[in-house]
Amino acid sequence: MTAVADVAAPTVAAGRIGDSPARPDGEAKVAGSFAFASDLPFESAVWGATLRSPHPYARIVSVDAAPALAIAGVHAVLTAADVPGKSTYGLITADQPVLADGFARYVGEPIAIVAADHPETCRRALDAIAVEYTVLEPLIDPAGALDPRRPAIHPDGNVLREQRIVHGDPDATGDVVVEGTYALGMQDQAFLGLEAALAIPDADGGGVELHVATQWLHEDRRQIADCLAIPDERVRLVLGGVGGAFGAREDISLQVHSCLLALHLGRPVRMHYSRAESFCGHVHRHPATIWMRHHATADGELVKVEARFVLDGGAYASTSSAVLLNAITHAQGPYRCPNAVVEGYAVRTNHLPCGAMRGFGVVQACFAHESQIDRLAEACGLDPVELRLHNAMVTGDTLITGQVVESVAPVARCLRETAALPLPDVALGAGSALELPGGAGLTADPEHIRRGIGWGVTIKNLMYSEGFDDYSTARCVLRNGPGGPAATVKFATAEVGQGFVTIAAQIARTILGVDDVELGRIDTEIGSAGSTSASRQTWMSGGAVDAACRAVREELFERVGAAHGIDPLRLVIDGGDVVDTIGELRQPVAEAIGDAVFDRTVEYHHRPTEELDERGQGNCHTAFAFAAHRAVVDVDTDLGLVRVVQVATAQDVGRALNPLSVIGQIEGGIAQGLGLAVMEEIVQVDGVIRNASFTDYLLPTTLDMPPVVAALVEEPDPQAPLGAKGVGEPPCISSTPAIVAAIRDALRQADGDSRRADRINRVPVRPSDIAASEHEV
Amino acid sequence: MSETYRLHVNGVDHEVADGWLGESLLYVLRERLGLYGSKGACEQGECGSCSVLVDGELVCACLVLAAGAVGRPIVTIEGIGAGGELTDVQRAFVDTGAVQCGFCTPGLIMATHRLLDRDPDPADIDIREALSGNICRCTGYGRIVEAVQRVAVARRGGAR
Numbered sequence: 001m002t003a004v005a006d007v008a009a010p011t012v013a014a015g016r017i018g019d020s021p022a023r024p025d026g027e028a029k030v031a032g033s034f035a036f037a038s039d040l041p042f043e044s045a046v047w048g049a050t051l052r053s054p055h056p057y058a059r060i061v062s063v064d065a066a067p068a069l070a071i072a073g074v075h076a077v078l079t080a081a082d083v084p085g086k087s088t089y090g091l092i093t094a095d096q097p098v099l100a101d102g103f104a105r106y107v108g109e110p111i112a113i114v115a116a117d118h119p120e121t122c123r124r125a126l127d128a129i130a131v132e133y134t135v136l137e138p139l140i141d142p143a144g145a146l147d148p149r150r151p152a153i154h155p156d157g158n159v160l161r162e163q164r165i166v167h168g169d170p171d172a173t174g175d176v177v178v179e180g181t182y183a184l185g186m187q188d189q190a191f192l193g194l195e196a197a198l199a200i201p202d203a204d205g206g207g208v209e210l211h212v213a214t215q216w217l218h219e220d221r222r223q224i225a226d227c228l229a230i231p232d233e234r235v236r237l238v239l240g241g242v243g244g245a246f247g248a249r250e251d252i253s254l255q256v257h258s259c260l261l262a263l264h265l266g267r268p269v270r271m272h273y274s275r276a277e278s279f280c281g282h283v284h285r286h287p288a289t290i291w292m293r294h295h296a297t298a299d300g301e302l303v304k305v306e307a308r309f310v311l312d313g314g315a316y317a318s319t320s321s322a323v324l325l326n327a328i329t330h331a332q333g334p335y336r337c338p339n340a341v342v343e344g345y346a347v348r349t350n351h352l353p354c355g356a357m358r359g360f361g362v363v364q365a366c367f368a369h370e371s372q373i374d375r376l377a378e379a380c381g382l383d384p385v386e387l388r389l390h391n392a393m394v395t396g397d398t399l400i401t402g403q404v405v406e407s408v409a410p411v412a413r414c415l416r417e418t419a420a421l422p423l424p425d426v427a428l429g430a431g432s433a434l435e436l437p438g439g440a441g442l443t444a445d446p447e448h449i450r451r452g453i454g455w456g457v458t459i460k461n462l463m464y465s466e467g468f469d470d471y472s473t474a475r476c477v478l479r480n481g482p483g484g485p486a487a488t489v490k491f492a493t494a495e496v497g498q499g500f501v502t503i504a505a506q507i508a509r510t511i512l513g514v515d516d517v518e519l520g521r522i523d524t525e526i527g528s529a530g531s532t533s534a535s536r537q538t539w540m541s542g543g544a545v546d547a548a549c550r551a552v553r554e555e556l557f558e559r560v561g562a563a564h565g566i567d568p569l570r571l572v573i574d575g576g577d578v579v580d581t582i583g584e585l586r587q588p589v590a591e592a593i594g595d596a597v598f599d600r601t602v603e604y605h606h607r608p609t610e611e612l613d614e615r616g617q618g619n620c621h622t623a624f625a626f627a628a629h630r631a632v633v634d635v636d637t638d639l640g641l642v643r644v645v646q647v648a649t650a651q652d653v654g655r656a657l658n659p660l661s662v663i664g665q666i667e668g669g670i671a672q673g674l675g676l677a678v679m680e681e682i683v684q685v686d687g688v689i690r691n692a693s694f695t696d697y698l699l700p701t702t703l704d705m706p707p708v709v710a711a712l713v714e715e716p717d718p719q720a721p722l723g724a725k726g727v728g729e730p731p732c733i734s735s736t737p738a739i740v741a742a743i744r745d746a747l748r749q750a751d752g753d754s755r756r757a758d759r760i761n762r763v764p765v766r767p768s769d770i771a772a773s774e775h776e777v
Numbered sequence: 778m779s780e781t782y783r784l785h786v787n788g789v790d791h792e793v794a795d796g797w798l799g800e801s802l803l804y805v806l807r808e809r810l811g812l813y814g815s816k817g818a819c820e821q822g823e824c825g826s827c828s829v830l831v832d833g834e835l836v837c838a839c840l841v842l843a844a845g846a847v848g849r850p851i852v853t854i855e856g857i858g859a860g861g862e863l864t865d866v867q868r869a870f871v872d873t874g875a876v877q878c879g880f881c882t883p884g885l886i887m888a889t890h891r892l893l894d895r896d897p898d899p900a901d902i903d904i905r906e907a908l909s910g911n912i913c914r915c916t917g918y919g920r921i922v923e924a925v926q927r928v929a930v931a932r933r934g935g936a937r
Contacts, residue, residue, distance in 0.1 A: 026871035029879030030863060030886055032814020032854035039813035119804075120797060192818045192826060192880035192914050243816070243880030244914050275819045432902050497878025497915045660874040660920075667917030668877065694823035694912065702905040702918045 013575065016510040017722065020660030023502045024519065025495075037213035037240025038196035038272050045198065046075055048261045048271035049122035050254070051112040051129050052280065053104035056138035056350040056687025057153060060100060063112060064130040071128060073121040076264055079112045083260065085229030089252050091219065095156050096316035096353070098227050098256050104133070105153060105315035106352055107688050108280025115261045115269055138350035138687040142289065142312040145347035153315070153350060160313045160346040161321040165328055165616030167400040168339035174295030174303035178375040182292070182368040183762040185681035186312075187285040187672075189357050190699055193243015195253045195273040195281055199262035207234030208259045213242040215249040215494045218528035227256045228263065235259070239522040245496035246672070247356030248282040250533055251318050279692035283318045283355030284682060286311040286346070288327070290368040295339075300380040300387045302338075305400070307331045309344035311354070311364070318355030320346040325466060325612070325620065326361030332400050333369035334411045334459040334626055335391035340400035342616065350687045356533055358672060359733045362460050367763060370456045370737035374744070378754065384455050384741070389415055393459065393626075402617040407462075407624040407725075408715045410652050414628040415457060417650035417711045423453075424632055424646040424707075434703060437634050437641035444636040450749040451645070454741025456629045456734030462726045463536040463622040466611045470536070470622070473527030474504075474544035475520070475601040476552045478512055478593060485576075485590040487512050489548070490520030493529035493541040498728060499661040500537050504545045506657060507722065511549035512556075513573035513589045527603060535625065535726025538657065543604035543721030551600035560585075560592045604721065623719060627651040627730035629670070632706075633742035637750035640767030642678055644704070644739055650711040654725035659712065662727050667708045669731025671700050676732075677739035679704065681764050740765055782847050786810060787856025798844050803827045805843035806853060814854035814883045818912075825911030828884035829853045835891045854883035857890060865931060866890055869924040877915035885911045889925050897932060899925070 012018035028034035065077035080087065080101035087101060088094045100111050114125040144150055145158040152158050197212040207230060214220050217237040225232045242249070254271045262269040273281050289310045295303040309327050313320035328344035357363075377387040392411040398404050429436065429446030436444040464470040475490040487508045495501045505517040520526075529541050553573065560578050561568035570581050578592045579585065612618040630648040635641070647670050656662045679698040683690045691697045716723025743765055744757035751757070760769060781794045784805070791810050806812045806829070815838050816826040822837040829838045830852040838853075858864045866889045869875070876882050885908060892899060892907040899907065904925045905918075913921060 020874070022871045023876060025879070026876050027863065027867075029876050029882050030867035030870045031858070032812075032883040034879055035813070036816070036880060038817070039807075041808070041811065041813075118797065120799065190914055191878070192816070192824065192912065193878060194818060242878060243818070244878040246914070272817075275821075434902055434906055497880075499877065664874050664877055664916055664920060667919040668915045669917070671917035672914075693821060694819040695821055699912050699914065700917075701909040701912060702922065703909045705918045708917065708919055 015506060015515060017506050017657050019506065020658050021502060021506065023499055024505060025501060035241050036193050036243050037211060038193065040198040040211055040240060042198055042200065042268045045268035045270050046115045046117055046265065047119050047122050048113060048115050048258055048269045049126055050110045050257060051126045053100060053107060053109040053111055055104055055133055055135050056107050057136040058104045058133040059136060060102060060104060060111065061132040061134055065112065067130060068114060068125040068128040071121065071125055073117040074114060074125045076115040076261060077112055077125065077129060078260060078264060083227060086226040089223045089227055089256065090317055091251055091319050092321055093317040095154060106350055108352065110257065113257045113261055115265055140349055140351060140687045142310050142347050142349055145349055146345055154348055158348045160317050160348055161324050162345045163324060163328055163612060163616060165340055165342040165400055167402065170339065170341045172295065172304045172339040175298040176296045176376065176379050177293060178372060178379050179293035180372060180375060180761055182290045182371055184288045184364050184367055185764055186287045187357060187676050187680050188279060188682055188697060189246035189248035191244030191246055191248060194275060194278050196240065196271065197254050197258045198268060198270050199258040200268045201262040201266055205263060205266060206230060208262055209236045209238065210255060210259055211238045211240040212255055213240050213249060215245050215496060215533055216531035217492050217494065217524050219531065220252065220255050221524055223252050224256050224259055228259055237524045239494055242494060242496040245532060246358045247533060250356045250531055251283050253281050275694060276692040279682065279689060280352055283353045285357035286313060286323055286354040286364065288364040290364060292368050292372050294372050294376050296376055296380065298380065300376065300382045300390050302335055302391050304339035305332050305337050307342045311346040312349055312351055313346045314349060314351040314353035316353040318353050320354065322465065323361040326461060327365045329401050329620060330362045330365040330459060331369060333366065333373065334393045334457050336393055336397050337400060342400065351684055352682065352689065358669065359729050360534065362458065363733050363736065366456065366458045366733045367737045370734060371761065374741050385415060385419060388455065388457055401612065401620060403619045403621060405624060406719065408654065408717045409624065409626060410713050410715055411457065411626050413713055414626055414650045414652055417713060418628040418630050418648050421648040421709045421711060428634060435643065437636045437643040438639065439703060443639060444641050448636050448638050449634050450637055450746035452633050452635060452742035452744065452746030452749065454631050454738045454745055456736065456738035456741065458627050458730055458734035460535065460625050460730050460733055461621040462539060462625055463534055463606050465609055465620045465622065467609055469605065470530055470540065471603050471605040472529040472540040472544040473601065473603050474541065474548040475526055476508065476548035478552045478556065478598040480590055480593050483516060485514045485593055486516040486518065487514050488518045488520060489545055490526050491529050491541055491545065492522060492524060492526050493537055494532040495522060496532050498665065499658065500541060502661060503538065503542060503657045507542060507545045508549050511546060511553055513576045535729045538724050538726050539720050540604060540606065542724065544602060546721050547604050548600050548602040551602055552598040555598045556592055559596055560587065625652050625725040625730055627734055629735045629738040631735065631738035631742040633739055633746060635743055635746035635770065637747055638771065640770035642743060644674055644706045646706050646709065647735055648709045649731065650713050651727065651730055652713045652725065653727050654720050655714055655716040655723035656712050657722060657724050662712060663710060665727045666710050666731045669728065670708055670735045671705050673732040673735030674705065674739060675700050676763055677736045678764050736763060743770065782844055784843065784846060784851060786812065786851045787853060793843065796843065800843050801839050802841040802843040802846050803838035806838060812853050812855050816880055816883060818880065825884040825888060826881050828887040828911065830887065835888055854886060857886060865928050869928045873920045873924040873927060875916060875920040875924040881911060881913040885913065885921060893929060897929060899929060
């Protein structure tokens with residue numbers, strides 16, 4: 001178990017930065033009274049639902065809504081012809097139809113939307129709509145999408161992005177060369193709270209208020225307004241309670257549809273996806289095929305990395321171009337590497353669209369480079385940790401993009417601190433039958449189990465890249481209220497479970513010296529906070545809240561300074577007092593505020609970045625974080641069953657603003673990394689999803705998830721507003737290759753050679769991958 | 778087909794008027810009785826988010842027809858505490874960091890109460906087995922298991 005008792009240092013003041021106060025929404029969540037976006041009844045609301053394509057690729061010949069409209073209780077059926085504004089949307093490229101027009105390009109693509117007075121009536125209406133399709137041959141092979149002779153399945157073509165990186169001497173070679181081809185399946189974010197929204201039309205029919213579970217209110221607003229052909233300011237978004245996100249709520253799902261129905265009918269509309277629908281209703285993690293070749297000196301120093309990435313973007317662009325950038329620019333991993341030749345392609349197929357998921361391209365790169373690093377260590381006769389330490393990146397190193405790492409880069413420390421964490425104290429096969437690989441089926445025989453240990457290390461970019469003007473907005477109001485001095489902080493930052501609301505209040509208390517901090521409603525009545533993604537909100541919105549509170553504090557100090565004839569620069573907050581650092585004055589904040597009201601709104605922008613040039617060179621990223629993982633896995637090497645016994649990690653967090661929340665991100669991220677390693681994959685056959693349910697798409701349960709032992713590496717980053725780096729993504733990146741490396745280690749122990757281990761190059765690792773490969777040559 | 782029937786939820790009789798008889802207990806609790814604390818996340822009994830007690834047994838409300846629960850006492854997350862106070866389990870979930878997005882939380886609270894009522898001294902593996910029908914996508918379960926252990930210890934007077 002993670003030792004959390006020792007993370008709340010006694011010297012930290014209650015509720016301030018560094019403490020781990022309870023989440024402000026915690027009591028409502030345990031009581032069941034917290035209103036998620038699915039929990040918003042509204043008088044006179046009708047239910048919305050979506051008709052989806054059953055075909056991966058088809059021409060839509062006709063859509064006949066009349067039979068559905070004839071059903072009692074059905075209020076509307078809308079198709080592409082009913083979209084009043086822009087007919088397509090998208091985060092980067094607007095290539096995805098609001099409702100399919102002419103062609104359906106993936107199974108689950110929305111064809112029509114209905115509104116009815118009961119969810120069951122909606123289902124009947126969807127069944128009654130008559131759609132005539134001409135089924136076309138789907139493009140399901142990403143490599144085929146790169147063939148210029150293959151007809152385009154979209155007017156924008158089949159290649160979403162291609163990008164090369166050439167760095168140093170492209171012809172450099174090393175004494176030791178290892179290569180491999182690695183593949184990753186499609187992972188689903190599988191948040192628990194399904195897509196849900198309540199759309200309320202304005203009385204004049206010219207605007208709409210949307211309560212929705214999303215990651216980025218303002219970006220949703222822009223896309224909705226374009227498609228509805230109404231001004232941005234007539235689309236007001238309010239964050240409905242969000243039941244997890246992990247990237248899946250960054251793109252539009254039901255936002256435009258629910259608003260369209262509400263404006264069409266002039267009455268409120270509730271839409272909820274089912275689980276089966278959710279599997280095709282949001283974007284997924286890109287499946288990838290990655291070839292890598294590493295060159296090193298005989299003593300294991302990296303000379304060159306060569307790589308080729310092909311990411312399957314599915315039917316529409318979403319954020320594929322940015323995911324590809326992340327994948328290729330992280331090909332070297334957290335290691336110095338002077339030379340590189342990397343090429344990457346994100347392609348369009350008739351698979352489910354892919355976009356953001358926690359790790360965003362780096363998950364794919366890390367699985368490949370960490371598998372390679374282990375191969376290299378074996379080829380050099382070095383211990384995997386030793387080789388990693390030998391090449392570990394430090395601040396000031398140059399990346400293969402030519403960008404210099406300015407972030408604190410404690411890669412070696414992460415490795416050493418992970419290595420120092422205790423190994424599991426449960427002997428192999430000693431626990432209950434539930435703790436054997438395969439669980440209570442009693443299929444695994446302790447005699448056939450080997451315990452493997454594996455390593456994974458990651459570098460992850462933080463915030464947005466490639467020239468995007470990334471910012472967040474926060475407002476702070478400070479006044480004396482009936483109960484004493486009180487601050488109100490407002491922002492549009494999507495709280496998706498990560499706990500930004502907790503640290504926002506901690507920041508305000510710390511900066512302003514007040515205990516009473518109220519958070520405003522999260523909505524579009526204030527400027528954008530950007531997306532809750534890219535491990536960016538602690539840095540960006542934390543930075544905005546910090547800046548707004550500091551701006552208010554500056555005005556407070558000016559008031560105190562003027563009243564006492566003191567230079568305001570001499571004043572600080574100490575606990576709940578304003579204190580003159582070189583004088584006698586010590587005054588409670590309440591007294592300092594008096595009858596004044598301070599009110600400041602501030603935007604925080606991160607440093608500018610730039611696009612890559614033709615050779616893939618440029619300062620495209622903002623900052624970086626690092627983590628190391630060590631996995632211990634028991635493997636029945638005959639049956640191919642695995643049980644992850646423990647994951648140890650040391651993570652570069654900069655500064656832990658709320659240590660308990662950081663632990664929560666680490667444990668939760670590792671669970672998702674474990675899922676990708678050995679359980680989770682959306683299976684599509686001929687373009688048709690085969691496991692769109694929690695019965696068939698396997699998620700880690702309490703019995704699959706091992707104890708995590710974690711060390712927080714705290715070296716405050718001078719570029720981060722609070723010294724704190726984002727912590728959400730690294731845990732789910734290098735945990736996956738660590739678990740797979742442990743499986744390979746167990747196989748080597750069983751076989752006495754690496755032949756079988758070397759064939760474990762795809763995640764999730766299935767029992768058949770382990771067991772069957774024994775008999776292959 | 779619709780009919781009027783009565784459900785006994787959290788100690789109170791509720792009349793369900795004009796409900797379609799095909800509605801699940803989860804739908805009726807939420808949309809007809811306004812008890813939104815029970816959550817729907819899979820509609821097939823895999824995730825445990827809709828866990829409630831029917832006749833004292835932990836069930837997935839999405840798998841039970843509401844009309845089939847007539848005459849059987851039902852307890853939901855809204856009725857697990859007394860007089861609006863948080864239970865020791867609810868308190869422990871907040872204090873240990875077992876709550877992130879919170880969507881799975883009501884179901885886990887129900888499952889934890891059921892576990893500790895049955896087995897006041899569960900081993901780690903017993904806790905994991907008892908809660909394995911409740912999926913959480915945020916926490917990785919570490920803080921949840923910690924919360925359950927904390928309650929078990931406290932109920933025994935702090936002795937391990």
